[in-house]
Amino acid sequence: MTALATLTDCTIDMSVPNVGIVPLSRFADIAGGAETLSAGIYMAVEGDAPGHVAFILPEVSACRLTDLLTGMPFGSACRMEELACSALMEVGNILVSSYLVAICELTGLRLLSSPPALAFDMTASILSCIASVFAAHEDVDRALTVVTQVDEIGGAISGYFIFIPEPGSLSVMLRALHMEG
Numbered sequence: 001m002t003a004l005a006t007l008t009d010c011t012i013d014m015s016v017p018n019v020g021i022v023p024l025s026r027f028a029d030i031a032g033g034a035e036t037l038s039a040g041i042y043m044a045v046e047g048d049a050p051g052h053v054a055f056i057l058p059e060v061s062a063c064r065l066t067d068l069l070t071g072m073p074f075g076s077a078c079r080m081e082e083l084a085c086s087a088l089m090e091v092g093n094i095l096v097s098s099y100l101v102a103i104c105e106l107t108g109l110r111l112l113s114s115p116p117a118l119a120f121d122m123t124a125s126i127l128s129c130i131a132s133v134f135a136a137h138e139d140v141d142r143a144l145t146v147v148t149q150v151d152e153i154g155g156a157i158s159g160y161f162i163f164i165p166e167p168g169s170l171s172v173m174l175r176a177l178h179m180e181g
Contacts, residue, residue, distance in 0.1 A: 004095055007094070013150070014150050014151075015150075015151075027130070028123045030160065032056065032058050032123055034124035035123070036122065038122070039056070039062035040055070040118070040121075040127075041054065041089060041117070042054045042129070043113040043116050045113055046112045046113075047109065048110045048169075049176075050169055051164050053161065054126070054130060054161070055159055057158070057159040061158050062120075063075070065157050070083060092116050095161075096161070097113055099163070100113055109176050130162075
């Protein structure tokens with residue numbers, strides 16, 4: 001959160017991560033509601049525990065963050081034009097990469113991210129793209145999720161990190177955390 005606070009010159013607060021096994025159908029509820037219009041920055045994760053990571057921002061937060069990053073007055077970036085999209089992808093890349101580094105330090109695992117992708121749609125649509133990866137696994141209807149809420153003091157920006165290890169990666173992560181069995 002230090003990176004975001006430095007980029008925006010605002011005080012940023014981060015909740016204690018909530019870790020759990022969550023049904024794929026509940027992902028949208030975790031990140032603000034299925035029909036909430038959101039920006040999602042997504043990165044595939046490779047390495048010792050492959051998976052998927054996303055930073056989801058409700059529309060008003062995405063616009064506010066873009067305004068802060070570009071130095072524009074509040075309400076200027078709501079059309080999600082090229083500059084706004086570029087700014088969100090770049091800050092998303094920085095934040096998601098920092099988040100993965102923290103997970104690497106905690107677990108000792110090597111995790112490498114892909115370049116970011118940006119989607120602007122309903123939260124359910126964004127997250128269903130991530131969940132579709134699990135469709136090939138017949139027995140998988142749940143995944144380990146790590147959800148962290150980010151808030152700017154004053155409530156103008158809120159967002160959610162979601163890390164979803166692929167099914168075979170869960171045991172690798174649990175072993176790294178000495179929590180297997």
